[in-house]
Amino acid sequence: MKKKNRTQQPWWFLDYGYQTKAALVKEIRKIVRSYSNGTVLRKDDDWLMRQIFKRHREYAVKEGAGIKSIEVRTNEAQSDTRGFWINRIDGTSVDISWPKCLNPEGEYTLETEVHAAARCDVEHLIEKYWEKPRTRVCILCGKPCLYWRTKTHVASINPSFKELMNSFLKEMGLTYDDIIVESSDFRSSISDRRIREEWKAFYAENAVLDLVHATCNRKRKRK
Numbered sequence: 001m002k003k004k005n006r007t008q009q010p011w012w013f014l015d016y017g018y019q020t021k022a023a024l025v026k027e028i029r030k031i032v033r034s035y036s037n038g039t040v041l042r043k044d045d046d047w048l049m050r051q052i053f054k055r056h057r058e059y060a061v062k063e064g065a066g067i068k069s070i071e072v073r074t075n076e077a078q079s080d081t082r083g084f085w086i087n088r089i090d091g092t093s094v095d096i097s098w099p100k101c102l103n104p105e106g107e108y109t110l111e112t113e114v115h116a117a118a119r120c121d122v123e124h125l126i127e128k129y130w131e132k133p134r135t136r137v138c139i140l141c142g143k144p145c146l147y148w149r150t151k152t153h154v155a156s157i158n159p160s161f162k163e164l165m166n167s168f169l170k171e172m173g174l175t176y177d178d179i180i181v182e183s184s185d186f187r188s189s190i191s192d193r194r195i196r197e198e199w200k201a202f203y204a205e206n207a208v209l210d211l212v213h214a215t216c217n218r219k220r221k222r223k
């Protein structure tokens with residue numbers, strides 16, 4: 001995936017003032033070392049780690065019902081390393097890898113996350129399209145969608161979802177970094193109400209919805 005709309009300076013500098021990634025890594029390691037196993041993070045460390053965890057690709061799943069506290073524990077898989085555990089408000093706990101939050105692929109985690117949230121926010125429009133599709137053929141291959149609903153998606157192909165999102169951000173003068181996502185279990189949403197409503201309106205106006213075979217849709221995405 002190509003990186004787009006990224007600013008030149010990395011987020012650890014822009015958001016937290018760390019000159020280099022190494023400086024941030026050093027800081028995180030220091031936090032891990034300064035706690036004994038089973039100790040809950042103090043306010044400042046808790047704040048920083050919560051921000052960093054949001055960069056995790058599976059953050060929505062890790063966060064679950066919501067984060068109550070963060071603690072340092074020995075990792076179950078590798079008993080010699082210590083890392084962070086999220087204690088959720090529903091009483092469950094899960095480990096979370098901080099290096100995963102910092103790896104280069106994390107560069108587009110943010111974009112993926114925003115896309116997922118933006119999709120949830122327009123789900124009602126997709127649902128509505130199902131009620132009255134323009135045609136019952138796949139816009140990509142032109143063949144009928146025989147297995148109505150089970151092997152068919154509703155999607156905007158031209159413009160694509162990504163193109164819609166990019167145009168929207170451009171029009172609003174925003175970048176992916178400006179979009180805060182809120183998530184619970186497997187749903188997420190654009191946090192800022194004004195941006196969310198603008199996005200819904202933008203999508204309603206600009207998306208060109210059609211039926212596509214799930215298989216044709218996957219082939220298209222792989223290109």
Ligand SMILES: [Zn+2]
Binds near residue numbers: 141143213216
């Ligand atoms: Zn098709």
